[in-house]
Amino acid sequence: MAGSYYFYIFSNMAIFVALATLLHLQFGRTGIVNFGVVGFFGLGMYGFGVFLIQLNIPYFIALLMAVALTGVISFLLGLVILKLDSQEVLVATLAFATIIADLVVVQKGVTKGVIGLGSVPFPIQAGLYSQHVFFIVVLIIAALLIMYAKKLEQSPYGRLLISIQDSELLSQSLGKKTFREKLIFFTITSAAMGLLGALYAANVHFLVPRLLGPGTTFTIWIALIIGGRKKVFGGLLGVLVTVGIFDFLVETYVPIPTGQAQLLPVIKMMVYGLTLLLVLMFKPSGLLGTSKKTTK
Amino acid sequence: MSFITDSLILGVIQAAPLVLAAAGFTMIFYLNGFINVAYAESITMGAYFAIIFNTMLHVNFYVAIIPSALLSGVASVITYLLVFRPAFKRGVSSTEMIILSVGLSFFIRYAIQLIFGGLLYSFEVASPASVQILGIGITTIQMTAILLVAAIVIGLYFFIYRTNYGQMMRGLANNEELAMASGINPVRVSILIWFIAGVLGGLSGVFYGVFSFVNPSIGWSLILIIIMITIVGGIGNVKGALIASLLAGVVIAGVTLLVTPIYGEIILLVVFIIVLRFKQVRRVI
Numbered sequence: 001m002a003g004s005y006y007f008y009i010f011s012n013m014a015i016f017v018a019l020a021t022l023l024h025l026q027f028g029r030t031g032i033v034n035f036g037v038v039g040f041f042g043l044g045m046y047g048f049g050v051f052l053i054q055l056n057i058p059y060f061i062a063l064l065m066a067v068a069l070t071g072v073i074s075f076l077l078g079l080v081i082l083k084l085d086s087q088e089v090l091v092a093t094l095a096f097a098t099i100i101a102d103l104v105v106v107q108k109g110v111t112k113g114v115i116g117l118g119s120v121p122f123p124i125q126a127g128l129y130s131q132h133v134f135f136i137v138v139l140i141i142a143a144l145l146i147m148y149a150k151k152l153e154q155s156p157y158g159r160l161l162i163s164i165q166d167s168e169l170l171s172q173s174l175g176k177k178t179f180r181e182k183l184i185f186f187t188i189t190s191a192a193m194g195l196l197g198a199l200y201a202a203n204v205h206f207l208v209p210r211l212l213g214p215g216t217t218f219t220i221w222i223a224l225i226i227g228g229r230k231k232v233f234g235g236l237l238g239v240l241v242t243v244g245i246f247d248f249l250v251e252t253y254v255p256i257p258t259g260q261a262q263l264l265p266v267i268k269m270m271v272y273g274l275t276l277l278l279v280l281m282f283k284p285s286g287l288l289g290t291s292k293k294t295t296k
Numbered sequence: 297m298s299f300i301t302d303s304l305i306l307g308v309i310q311a312a313p314l315v316l317a318a319a320g321f322t323m324i325f326y327l328n329g330f331i332n333v334a335y336a337e338s339i340t341m342g343a344y345f346a347i348i349f350n351t352m353l354h355v356n357f358y359v360a361i362i363p364s365a366l367l368s369g370v371a372s373v374i375t376y377l378l379v380f381r382p383a384f385k386r387g388v389s390s391t392e393m394i395i396l397s398v399g400l401s402f403f404i405r406y407a408i409q410l411i412f413g414g415l416l417y418s419f420e421v422a423s424p425a426s427v428q429i430l431g432i433g434i435t436t437i438q439m440t441a442i443l444l445v446a447a448i449v450i451g452l453y454f455f456i457y458r459t460n461y462g463q464m465m466r467g468l469a470n471n472e473e474l475a476m477a478s479g480i481n482p483v484r485v486s487i488l489i490w491f492i493a494g495v496l497g498g499l500s501g502v503f504y505g506v507f508s509f510v511n512p513s514i515g516w517s518l519i520l521i522i523i524m525i526t527i528v529g530g531i532g533n534v535k536g537a538l539i540a541s542l543l544a545g546v547v548i549a550g551v552t553l554l555v556t557p558i559y560g561e562i563i564l565l566v567v568f569i570i571v572l573r574f575k576q577v578r579r580v581i
Binding site for chain 2 (some may be wrong): 267
């Protein structure tokens with residue numbers, strides 16, 4: 001089917017936009033330096049895959065269970081790490097993502113390891129149009145998240161989160177239970193990353209440990225930083241200029257000589273790395289940011 | 297008995313590259329106060345420089361170690377002068393510095409992959425003789441590595457705590473303005489520290505490579521453990537980092553003997569997250 005390639009890429013982009021928006025909520029709003037995005041994403045992805053395929057649990061129950069599992073693990077992790085300073089949170093979440101990726105490789109009996117787990121069908125079966133329906137579903141989720149982020153910007157709860165980021169101590173002195181608020185917010189947003197992971201499983205159909213590499217976290221981060229971490233539309237813009245340019249425009253329209261095709265992902269990561277470096281040095285607030293950054 | 301001695305000996309061998317890298321990483325953290333993820337690439341570059349000398353120019357492995365380590369030091373200084381120093385001057389915060397260093401790390405790693413491909417390289421070393429120690433066969437390369445690491449660690453300790461430059465480094469790390477007022481040239485001392493750290497990283501990469509193989513992600517696969525060791529050992533505390541890296545080596549070796557190797561890493565990381573929670577990290581020493 002001709003449209004299937006486009007809709008595959010578009011669905012992935014919508015999922016990445018949603019992830020980057022969640023990272024905006026965690027990092028840009030609340031100051032939680034989550035460098036293990038792929039850990040939560042991967043937990044949802046493999047949790048769903050294992051529940052659905054290995055345990056034969058009905059589709060939507062398996063989906064809910066995967067999200068709940070990610071939520072519970074996020075809550076426990078949050079309990080341990082959310083009191084740490086931001087450098088330590090960064091390392092701890094990175095360690096968490098590594099643990100998840102290691103477990104997926106080593107627990108072959110459950111995850112089928114490098115052989116791969118499959119195949120995960122689309123959530124809504126609509127014959128030839130399953131993929132189109134799926135794209136609309138993930139698009140709606142991404143749009144809802146952006147709308148929520150926009151609404152949060154003006155709400156008292158949103159201001160509480162900003163105050164936690166700017167000065168947690170000051171916020172506490174005003175009687176706010178900052179740790180509890182952070183923990184709840186972290187649990188919900190991380191569980192949402194798990195949901196996106198489960199949906200991603202349906203889009204790729206076949207789960208292999210390679211999907212849990214650090215490249216995913218890195219891509220989300222670079223997208224958000226380029227777009228503007230404190231901006232609601234930062235994630236959207238960032239994903240369009242990173243994943244949009246490389247995974248869609250370049251791969252679709254640039255004639256790449258056969259034999260050189262395997263170099264493209266390598267060059268992509270080099271360009272990502274260099275861009276991230278340059279943005280942080282010369283325009284740390286991102287494309288949408290106006291002034292120089294103010295918080296730590 | 298044999299399980300304990302096996303883990304101890306294998307652990308010390310396995311820890312040799314970790315000790316070097318942890319010491320170098322700690323020095324940069326001590327001086328500049330941020331987690332330099334791009335340090336992973338000092339390790340990788342050291343290994344690839346040695347691969348160039350050893351397998352492409354056919355230089356003897358033991359001779360190839362020296363220029364490889366020095367070049368890795370030079371590369372480390374270049375990243376400092378070209379990226380990190382300008383970033384400091386622009387007022388990039390420490391959390392942003394980590395993310396920036398991740399960007400640099402990806403850039404260098406994939407540049408290496410572009411040049412060398414994703415293949416595994418091995419060193420050309422004459423099949424080594426082995427010595428029996430407490431019932432375990434240890435190759436001459438492993439012996440060399442351990443002796444060299446011991447010598448370097450003693451030298452480093454002497455450098456940091458007994459020499460003028462070591463004093464300058466500690467002064468600069470504790471209070472930059474005061475250090476400058478006392479006539480310490482911060483750029484010169486920083487360049488020296490980044491050079492030494494790069495050399496240590498390069499050596500670490502060479503030894504890691506000779507014990508197993510070389511590919512573009514060896515540095516990345518080690519850096520998380522190194523960061524962990526450094527934090528658990530007390531950030532900026534070179535003594536602590538050395539002890540923690542030996543412990544980590546022994547733990548990994550012990551777990552590896554019991555179950556599959558990857559569990560060693562998983563257990564270590566879980567312990568690390570928990571230790572972080574209960575440890576009050578000293579930031580300035």
